[in-house]
Amino acid sequence: MDDAHLRELIPAVIGVLVRRGADFASAEDAVQEALVKALEVWPADPPRDPRAWLVTVAWRKHVDAVRSELARQAREELVHEEPPPGSVTSVDDTLQLYALCAHPSLTPASAVALTLRAVGGLTMRQISEAYLVPEATMAQRISRAKARIATVDLGAEPRDLATVLRVLYLVFNEGYSGSVDLAAEAIRLTRQLVALTDDPEAIGLLALMLLHHARRPARWTAAGGLVTLAEQDRALWDTALIAEGVELLQGALARDELGEMQAQAAIAALHADARSADETDWVQVVQWYDELVALTSSPVARLNRAVAVGEADGPAAGLAALAELDATLPRHTAARAYLQARLGNDAVAADLYVTAAREAINAAERDHLTREAARLRASARSPMMERWIVRHS
Template sequence: MGTSHRLTDGAALRDLVPRVLASLVRRGEAFDAAEDALQEALIEALRVWPEHPPRDPRAWLAAVATRRLVDARRSEAARARREEEVQAEPPPGPVSDAGDDTLFLLFTCCHPDLAPTSQVALTLRAVGGLTTREIADAFYVPEATMAQRISRAKRTLRGRRLDQPGDLAVVLRVLYLIYTTGHSERVDLAAEAIRLARQLTLATEEPEARGLLALMLLNHARWPARFDAEGRVVTLDRQDRSRWDTRAIAEGVRVLQSALVLQRPGRYQIEAAIAALHDDAASAEETDWPQILAWYDDLVALTDDPPRQDPAAVLGRAVAVGHVVGPVAGLLETDRVRGVLGDRYRWHAVRAYLHELGGDRLAAGAAYAEAARRATNVAERDHLVRQAARVRASGA
């Protein structure tokens, strides 16, 4: 009874799914057909395993899914041709380990022919093992809408060669997008992104993969202090740092150090180094702004073309300049990217912060109000409205 219970446990099945799906796709099965067959195998497993648990659950699922694929082929008009192709294929090689399977599926789901939203949805479905309803809830869209999005993604992959190396940068971008999407009542996407990033670091020695994991850990460590009891946003300088997750910070620092020692710095490693410096400060006043500015200089230097620069990096550097050189110098930095970022609420929010840092409460209040007017996120907008009211009241 104990063994069968473990086999039908949701977490255990979720770990098996990407490994079996990867083995099917790797040997040449169409992605959508392989996933449909595996879903049928999972339904059969839930029916059979409680009474007859298999010795090798992974092999059992692969065998049943393969039978479903064969049955489906036989029912199609091109049965004879497809059966000849299957007979001509070499026998499957040895099953790769979990890390390789996860990496393979991540690259498949992040295929460049897919739109970013489809890459995220397919990754959560195939690699994360989340249900369509859970993904829909996480993105606050109807389940039918998400089902259509996933179906379109699988149709796009139909006929594509999935045995070629993909772009790791795309995989990392998708994982970070999953992390920054947020949380819902049913799914913690940030935690899911961290889980997938952990598996990715097991499958590649690329330091940027470790850099991304470190960045997410170091940022996520502050999550308990990100909102107050009423659910309102609390900015970094006002957070109760005793509520930060020190274990996550320590792990993030270790992962970051293991990446930096390879001396191939990239965006995620640099952003993680900045996050580590914030996390290391016992108070906002003790923040090592000169070191943070040095890292921002490196981050902005990664892209010399201003229109292509990361807005968060440019604005983050402006804040650092404001603390190291002075608020006026920080404002001058924002002026240089007014044409590129001037229509974004974060640009106005940063200017408001720098105006307040310099003691100009009138200008700060106006900038906070303008940032609130342009914000699209409800929580951010409400926070900026309160900031504007606070500054104006203090300057009255």
């Protein structure tokens, strides 16, 4: 059994231990120890039932921990009631575990880390490398998250699927860093969630991830520079992922239960369907942004809609839509710069790009905006130089 398949068993095994009486933190620790043992034993002696094997070993690890710490009388009683090895309930608590790791009491960063640890089965080192923080810092973050939800009843936890989807999308947006591809991990976990729920919004999120992931090979230059959607080499896009994403989206939309993730995926599908940026059906893109704004009232969706209006109805219309929004929104200045450049106001756009670069949230975005400012300033100087040459020739 490969590493990915082994990690797919983790949520269900943790769920069994919690249902038997272990607290969440102890269950997660015991399962991690069982996984280490599995990697040692299974290559030479693979079990007939991997899930039952993990449950048995993890439960024994938990019992040993309780005994060694001389737990309170309640836990001593739990030890004496140890189920026979291999006895595994047919109840699958995986979905509740997803919800528990995305509990509203947790910060987004803590929910993401705990999801990667308890549901994804990643090691502390893998998670800390992905987020570029020391392993001890990540261990403290996860430990605090476990403590915060220690008293939550897994069986009674409501299935707040929308919160789970948001956490998985946060994981996906981290992309690739360190020794683990978080985008691929988010897709794996979302596939698992779709299999558990068959929910149209979960399917919509999976479609959205696949459509975005399909463009990944074209998103960066060899030197690590950002390539905008309009400039990407579409021959590098993964057509198989696009086809799968579109098919999933069509199935979800056919249920007539539109949600935020489906609307976002529909916009991504329109971009994926166009052979070039100029051939994008911008009118439909605006219509889908209208749906998204109606669903979420998201300022970010309104900002993106204004840019789409600029493509569909002209940059002046886009600037008018943008003027209705809060100018302090992230990327608002960059959007103004883009639309001013489309309008032919290169000098104004260049100055805006300089300001946007100072506001950029990451180095790649800052470098791209700085290059755009330099390009437009050079373009704005050229006509002035030509006029000087004419006057002085």
